[in-house]
Amino acid sequence: MSSTTMTTTFAFRRSIHRIATRPTFSAGIRWSSYVGDVRCPAGGGVGTRNAGERDRHGPHERLLVLGSGVAGCAAALTAARHGIPVTVLHAGSRRDDCNSYWAQGGIIYRNYRLRHEGIDGQTTTLVDTPRSLVDDIRVASGYLPPLARAEDLEEGRYTPDDVLLRERNAKPGFRCPTTGITWNEDAAWKLAVEGPSRIRQLLLGRRDGGEGEERGCVVPFDRTAEEDALSLCLEASHAAPRIIHRADCTGKAITTHITRAAAAHPLIEFVGDSVVADLLYDESSSSSSSSSSPLVIGARVLDKTTRRLSDRYAVHGLVLASGGLAGIYRHSTNPAGFNALGSSVGLALRLERSLVGGASPSRIASDLEYVQFHPTALCLPDEPRFLLTEALRGEGAILRDADGRAFARDYHPRGELAPRDVVARAVFCEGQKAEGGGHNAFLDVTHRDPAWLKGRFPSVHEHLTSRAAPLDFSKEWIPVVPAAHYTCGGVTTDLDGRATTVGGGTGTNDGGWVRNLYAAGEAARTGLHGGNRLASTSLLEGLVFGSSAGETAAGAVEDNADEVAEAAAEARSAIERRLSRSGCGSSETDSSVVGGVDGDEEAVREATVLLSHLKSIMWDNVGVVRTPSKLSAAVSDLAAIREEADRLWEDRRGSAGVEAVALRDAAYAGLAVAEAALANRVSGGAHYIVLEEEEGEEKNDSRKEMESDDEDEGLVVARG
Secondary structure, X not given: OOHHHHHHHHHHHHHHOOOEEOOOOOOOOOOOOEXXXXXXXXXXXXXXXXXXXXXXXXXXXXXXEEOOOHHHHHHHHHHHHOOOOEEEEOOOOOOOOOHHHHOOOOEEOOOOOOEEEOOOOOOEEEOOOHHHHHHHHHHHHOOOOOOOOOOOOOOOOOOHXXXXXXXXXXXXXXXXXXXXXXXXXXXXXXXXXXXXXXXXHHOOOHHHOOOHHHHOXXXXXXXXXXXXXXXXXXXXXXXXXXXXXXXXXXXXXXXXXXXXXXXXXXXXXXXXXXXXXXXXXXXXXXXXXXXXXXXXXXXXXXXXXXXXXXXXXXXXXEEEXXXXXXXHOOOEOOOOOOOOOOHHHHHHHHHHHHHHOOOOOOOOEEOOOOEEEEEEEEOOOOOOOOXXXXXXXXXXXXXXXXXXXXXXXXXXXXXXXXXXXXXXXXHHHHHOOOOOOOOOOEEEOOOOOHHHHHHXXXXXXXXXXXXXXXXXXXXXXXXXXXXXXXXXXXXXXXXXXXXXEOOOOOOOOOOEEEEEEEEOHHHEEOOOOOOOOOOOOHHHHHHHHHHHHHHHHOOOEHHHHHHHHHHHHHHHHXXXXXXXXXXXXXXXXXXXXXXXXXXXXXXXXXXXXXXXHHHHHHHHHOOOOEOHHHHHHHHHHHHHHHHHHHXXXXXXXXXXXXXXXXXXXXXXXXXXXXXXXXXXXXXXXXXXXXXXXXXXXXXXXXXXXXXXXXXXXXXXXXXX
């Protein structure tokens, strides 16, 4: 986007931030590179070819999906659409017990009506183009160079011919020489080009050009009273209002409808209270004498209610979609429980360790140091850190100190609408100035109409007023503090959702796909976010890349269909060999029981205490502002906790319950985050490290950050 266009856009944003949208072109999308499109909507039939394979080879003729959020359901629905049976494993007893449920702000769509008037006063051009979104993602990510692609692209499918970076054996993306951040422009283009069509395909109904009725999923997004069109809002660091939403509970609305649609599909089953303890792989394909890359064939699953362990096999592999790891911090916007404790990353790291004895740094996960801290979590003594959505600042909320001074513009020209990492550090630094045990960072939205506020943000209003000492955000400033929120890194994947290794190290000579293993959503590192996530990208990321993972696993992507089919055939043989050795006929059962014991309360208590200690270490030493000495101490302490977690699991197994699995995941993920942060001495995005020789200077002026020479970048470039 040119500086002229951006300037004009910002000038108009306040007046048009709730402009309606309705696409004026055909909602259809041509997936020209896709094959085998066996459509099976809810209540429909089963593709003949896949149904025959399922009957012939037994119940393990399926895809396993770990996680029931937006990414997991998108993967399940798209795989099932191509005739592949899917089992969705989720840790909670309810299908909608997932992090997607708690997303407040909204999901990026597209503003088809906002136009920029040309010099002649007659011609107009769309302000909100795919390129505009890609550039907003770039700016927020911490990647400073301009876009590599000069031209814009039309909506549709991001094809292999569009890909800018074709090197397969490295972490996908371009590295910024200043911030050290590796950002994958291809992932951003894929999101921008495919996003609107995916939303129409999976979430919108016919009146908005969508296909939701066919799939049993029409989300009731907010609409404008005047035109009965989708209502759009503006959020921080977006150049245009392009966010569709359902009040301030968009995640709840989307999750409720998409899980219901998936559960109604005849090829999809949900299995609750199921926690994956380890990934299963074919030892023969992963031996030192084998030239093949590792082959995942299933998962070892703990039933939370019975503490029974069983092996669940899957010919079509497994999709890691259980969310991120922000829950391993003492203060987090993520709800308490098993979710957000790094299960997907932990599983991938343990698989890697089993194959090669561990690698430092990991080759199967990357960018783990970039943990995003949300700037505005409710800060009240002895209460969880409730998220105060980004949309509040998009609607005009102001950050103030205890004296009433608005401080956000001291840190960045865009003030409250600056990238999240900048705003989070601003709130953190102002909070450090509190005197006498008081608080020094507040969110003020009292200048907006009270009735409108409570209607626009009912979840926030309900939470604040349901306390023993109610708060009224239409009349009072709300105390805020940063809290761990989102994982920008994760299991490294390509654009099709396939988990990959960087430069070898897992039985391969030159890196590549970990066969039959996929990842999507917050669990994955596509390079989309670089060092910092743009607001409201998470739900769309889950939808776009979850769908790609499901289609790839189903063999529906022409470019890698043969490779996927070969992996499935090898997995089928490996599973049959395993079941034969265990005495189970391949058509008799999908799993072999490996344990089922009474609970060990002592082990549960030990795991709980260790997890609490781990969260304190992460918050104190691997938090908003980091130093090498604190990171080094964290690595040492977390390595010891990981050793204890492994010992506890090896000694007690299922008897230690879900608490032991949670500790093990958090220990592997937390140590990997600390190691990645310690290895990266260049601040950028959500990773902000102060070298010891700079600490004195930093304390004297906590706001001292160097800004980019290009003011239009809107980024703070860190020292180092």
